[in-house]
Amino acid sequence: MFKKIATPAIVMMAAAAASADDLTVYSAGPKPLSAALAEAFTAKTGITVNLFQSTSGKVMARYEAEKANPQADVLISASWGHAITLSDAGELLPYTSPNADTVPASLKTEDYVAQGAAAIAMVYNTSLGLPAPAEWSDLTDEAYKDMVTMPDPSASGAALSLVQGLASQDADAAWSLMGALKDNGMIVPGANAAALNPVLSGARGVVFGAVDYIALGQKAKGEAIEVVYPESGTVLAPRPIMIPATTDQADEAKQFMDFVLSDEGQALVADRLILPARTDISSKRAGWDELSLIDFDYVKAAAESEDTIAAFKAAVE
Structure with missing residues (x-):
C-alpha cells in the first residue's frame, strides 16, 4: 500500500x-x-x-x-x-x-x-502571596476565593481522569467538592492551556487539575509556579x-x-x-515512588465518561 x-x-x-x-x-x-x-x-x-x-x-x-x-x-x-x-x-x-x-x-x-503518563496536580502562582495548597479541598477555602481555574473535563482527558478518579473513591464527596469549588469562584474556561494561562499571568492563582509535565516545563523556563500532588491521591493520564x-x-x-x-x-x-x-x-x-495514586478502573470509567461529564456539569452549574 x-x-x-x-x-x-x-x-x-x-x-x-x-x-x-x-x-x-x-x-x-x-x-x-x-x-x-x-x-x-x-x-x-x-x-x-x-x-x-x-x-x-x-x-x-x-x-x-x-x-x-x-x-x-x-x-x-x-x-x-x-x-x-x-x-x-x-x-x-x-x-x-x-x-x-x-x-x-x-x-x-x-x-x-x-x-x-502525566500526573494531575494543583499548580499555584507563587508571586501572589497565596498559601501553598496541600489538598484538593484546600481550594474551597476563602484564601482562594475567585482564584481557582480548572480544565473542562469535556475538553481535557486529563481533567476527566481526575474527576473519574475522585468520583471512584466517593462520588458524593467528589460532586460536593466540585460544587464547593464553583461556589468559591472557580472557573472552567476550556482545555488545559486555557486553565493554566491565567495562573501564569497572575490573573488567577491556582489550577485544580493541571497536567504536571506542562507546568513543570513552564517552571523550568522561569515561571513563578509550584506543582503540588495531594497526599490523599491523584491520578495518572x-x-x-x-x-x-x-x-x-x-x-x-x-x-x-x-x-x-x-x-x-x-x-x-x-x-x-x-x-x-x-x-x-x-x-x-516526581517519580513512581513519590506519587500517591488513586487506583480506578480505566475501562469502566471510559464506558461511563459521558455520565461523568454530565454529573460534573451539573455540579458546577
Whole structure:
C-alpha cells in the first residue's frame, strides 16, 4: 500500500517521497518529544518515519477519516480512552513489547501500552502571596476565593481522569467538592492551556487539575509556579501507543514500540518531564515512588465518561 507523507510542517525525514518501507506515525504532542523519538528511531534502525503530530483529537479524527485508505502504522494519543475504544472495536494489532516488563499492569494490555503518563496536580502562582495548597479541598477555602481555574473535563482527558478518579473513591464527596469549588469562584474556561494561562499571568492563582509535565516545563523556563500532588491521591493520564490492525508495516511498527519503551526511548520521554511508563527509568520530576495514586478502573470509567461529564456539569452549574 502506498503511504502518503503527512502534512509538510510536521513531517520527519521527508527528503524523498514515502516508500513502502517507511513508517507512518500519528502522534499527539508534545511536538519536541514526537520529533525526538522519530529522529532517534531512524538513527538507530535506518527506518524513515513520516510523522503527523497534532492534538489527540486531530490525530484520531485523521485516523477515522482515512479508514477507507489507512495510512497510520502507529498511533500515540494523550487519551487512554482512545486506546480503550479502538481495542473494544477490534481495530488494534495485539503486541506485547519485551521492553514492557516494568510497565505497571494498569498501563498495558495486549493491544496497547503507555508511552508515559502525566500526573494531575494543583499548580499555584507563587508571586501572589497565596498559601501553598496541600489538598484538593484546600481550594474551597476563602484564601482562594475567585482564584481557582480548572480544565473542562469535556475538553481535557486529563481533567476527566481526575474527576473519574475522585468520583471512584466517593462520588458524593467528589460532586460536593466540585460544587464547593464553583461556589468559591472557580472557573472552567476550556482545555488545559486555557486553565493554566491565567495562573501564569497572575490573573488567577491556582489550577485544580493541571497536567504536571506542562507546568513543570513552564517552571523550568522561569515561571513563578509550584506543582503540588495531594497526599490523599491523584491520578495518572497515561499516553497510549498502539498499532492499528490495518498496518502493512507490522514489523517496523513493533520495532518502534520497542524503541519507545527502550532505555533510550524512555529517557527521551523523561527529558520532556513526562513520567516514564517504565518504573525503572528515573527522571527529574516526581517519580513512581513519590506519587500517591488513586487506583480506578480505566475501562469502566471510559464506558461511563459521558455520565461523568454530565454529573460534573451539573455540579458546577
